[in-house]
Amino acid sequence: MLKKHIPNAITCANLFTGCIGVVYAFNSNLKTVAFFVFACGIFDFFDGFAARLLNVKSDIGKELDSLADVISFGLLPGVIFYQMLLQSTNLPFWFPYLGFLIPVFSAIRLAKFNIDTQQTDNFVGLNTPTNTFFVISLPYLITDFDFITNPYFLLVLILVLSYLLVSNIQLFSLKLNSNGWQGNKYKYIFLICSSFCIAFLMFAAAPIILILYFVFSQLHFKYTQ
Secondary structure (H helix, E strand, C coil): CHHHHHHHHHHHHHHHHHHHHHHHHHCCCHHHHHHHHHHHHHHHHHHHHHHHHHCCCCHHHHHHHHHHHHHHHHHHHHHHHHHHHHCCCCCCCCHHHHHHHHHHHHHHHHHHHHHCHHHCCEEECCCHHHHHHHHCCHHHHCCCCHHHHCHHHHHHHHHHHHHHHHCCCEEECCCCCCCCCCCCHHHHHHHHHHHHHHHHHHHHHHHHHHHHHHHHHHHHHHHCC
């Protein structure tokens, strides 16, 4: 009886860690937030892995996973955008609140995912963890690319990411149905390229990895399916 609660406990750890990350984000410790997001990502991976391994998948686990993701990969990146916009001057008082479009569209994306039977093996629209991993890289990029602090650039970025979250763009999942090269070669190439980017650029690699994700996903669906 105990094993059926293990995946949900891991999901709750994702939610708990995401809440702590939100506190750090509201306190403007935006670089520290990245470590909590990585922890959330690990928990988010292993809850599903544990459910499949223990054969204890459940409807409540699926719903709980999405509810946790709304905080860890929805509200958290929204607070990051809010804080970055808040640091800009000469803006209307309401402008920073536009950062919370990210949680809104993340929630819509997760709701669509829960009822969409086409997203069992792949994604339709940008998944919320990938979006969040991109957002947490922004504070690390400011030193070399100061245009990132421009509020209108941030607004355009918010709008683009919000659209991608609910778009119909197909993106592959990193779940492998087999270990064979032929059916997964673009996934393997993406993972190899991403590993090199992370090794050399650390958090600053996120924008490059996001672009690679879109490129290799389209190659995968065009030449592998």
